[in-house]
Amino acid sequence: MSAPMTREMLMAFADGQLSPADSAAVRIYLETHADAAAEVALLQRQRDAIATLYAPAAAEPVPARLRVQRLAAEQSRHHNVRVRWAAAAIILVGLGLGAGWFGRAYLDRSPSANDQLMASAVYAHNIFVAEKRHAVEVVAAEQDHLVSWLSNRLATPIGTPDLTGEGFFLVGGRLLPGDPKTGRAAQIMYENAAAERVTVYITAAVRGQGDVYENARFDQTEALFWTNPFITCTVVGTLPDAQMKTIGRAVYQQLTALEEANKPPERQG
Amino acid sequence: MSDFLDQIEQAVPALRRYARALTRNLDLADDLVQDCLERAISRRSLFRPRGPVRPWLFTILLNLFRNSLRSERRHGTAVGLDDLATEPATPAPQHGHMELAELARAIQSLPPEQKEALLLIALEGFSYNEAAKILGIPQGTLMSRLGRARTTLRASNGNSSEPRLRTVK
Structure with missing residues (x-):
């Protein structure tokens, strides 16, 4: 390192690219070479200035459209269109619904709003199932309050389906902002003895949309989704397929029964 | 698999910063990052890199940036006054x-x-x-x-x- 220092070497030093030994040698050299020291100081100031100019962008909150989970959920939906319709058909049969209903659902579907809802439901699921102490806002012990509060906020009667038959107990629920298109969302969480969790994500119905039934898989997370004239509902979990379908069916049947009971007279028929 | 997505997620702020510095335009930069993320996610099963994820994401982003420069030269792009807002x-x-x-x-x-x-x-x-x-x-x-x-x-x-x-x- 006694040879004259090259500009490349000084630059590599300023960029922190040298090994500790080489760095030490450059530091010793700089003590006796003012020109080189000034050069290094200049390079370092350029770095600082570049950081001052551009680094703050990384501290900004990441906008929704750049959320990786959401993008992945949307993509997995698009990639699985054929699989999805096959699965939807199977579930519809399981639900005891006819092909006519299925066909209508196909014609009426509005993909963008549903994509967004499913992606939001999966996203919310992944965030809150990971929480231990703050998984829900209102706990199961206050179930009556939870139901009336969420029904009021969504301006549509919703319930907390009973999944004890499937081995799942109510943990509680929370209110979420949802998407601008669909408005507020309620997330209801269940847990089984093995501490596996499923969530049910409900919003008021999307205007002008008929009945739709879809499902999507994103990595380990499966989302079962349907809409009707009253609500949209997404059941989200990481359980095996068959178990997800059983739970989805139970949630669907109970929420549908609830709506039948609450159906205003003018909507009959 | 979701570990891979986590690694992508962690790189998002840096990708935004780099894209912003390259383009000097917030929307254009986020468009590039979104394209980059979509590509990365869609390739995750077949074409994921063997090495670290971060440099790979920057490679994708740079390719997209260069493509955008090429099409800009072909079609021309209005440069907004907002550029200064960054x-x-x-x-x-x-x-x-x-x-x-x-x-x-x-x-x-x-x-x-x-x-x-x-x-x-x-x-x-x-x-x-x-x-x-x-x-x-x-x-x-x-x-x-x-x-x-x-x-x-x-x-x-x-x-x-x-x-x-x-x-x-």
């Missing part, structure tokens, strides 16, 4: 505002290949080796681009004879 309102106290603004202009007028290289090193902190791989060039080429970029920046500061940024306190 200037920091309050620069750090050790730099005079004028100097920073001048430096920003100088960086933006660098040839793209020099700007890409300089920002990978000085802003993103990649090693020369990683940056050379991201750009698909030999390390010697990378260093000469960096050297030229820095000489230009120094000259644009009106200080070519005296190698020092004036510090206004």
